[in-house]
Amino acid sequence: GAVVSQHPSWVICKSGTSVKIECRSLDFQATTMFWYRQFPKQSLMLMATSNEGSKATYEQGVEKDKFLINHASLTLSTLTVTSAHPEDSSFYICSARMGGTEAFFGQGTRLTVV
Amino acid sequence: QKEVEQNSGPLSVPEGAIASLNCTYSDRGSQSFFWYRQYSGKSPELIMSIYSNGDKEDGRFTAQLNKASQYVSLLIRDSQPSDSATYLCAVHRRNTGNQFYFGTGTSLTVIP
Secondary structure: OEEEEOOOOOOEEEOOOEEEEEEEEEEOOOEEEEEEEOOOOOOOOOEEEEOOOOOOOEEOOOOOOOEEEEEEEEOOOEEEEEOOHHHOOOEEEEEEOOOOOOEEEEEOOOEEEE | OOEEEEEEOOOOOOOOOOOEEEEOOOOOOOOOEEEEEEOOOOOOEEEEEEOOOOOEEEEOEEEEOOOOOEEEEEEEEEOOOHHHHHEEEEEEEEHOOOOEEEEOOOOEEEEH
């Protein structure tokens, strides 16, 4: 399957700081990228969908000013958690797809805000 | 009504048995269906995709799709302890901005 690389794998940051997570499709051009959040023992929660070159579409209840998504190219999308707080601690996962095919997931980023 | 529904389990089967995982979806316009496996603390990985009615087999895995009943299933034959994971059903609808909808997942434990 296609490879999606997510970086960093884990990050610890202080409350009030911002954290950037990168998601790259390594061997295909991703027309659409998705960002998910997953709390322990819960299912994936879609946060936003981004198409290259356009603004991300956020799911209801997700603050777009807090979770900044940039999809500047067909191979890179970034999620920035601004002014992070302990309740933002979670497992963040991106996925990417091209055209009408399957979505492939990055390795995930475990964010801990202290 | 949720877009995709799965029995959360947990489902336990003995090693060597057949594990049957089920999923229903609400929108008849859904076009593509996927099964992902997620180990604890890891990201989901795609194991099967199915697009048309009937069965699709890949090794020990068989996906079954019945669009009339809006039902997708995954059968795992000769279950192994390494199959113990959460299995996520996903549905793609092109008419909603190419959204993927995931079920909440079914936790499977294969007992040695």
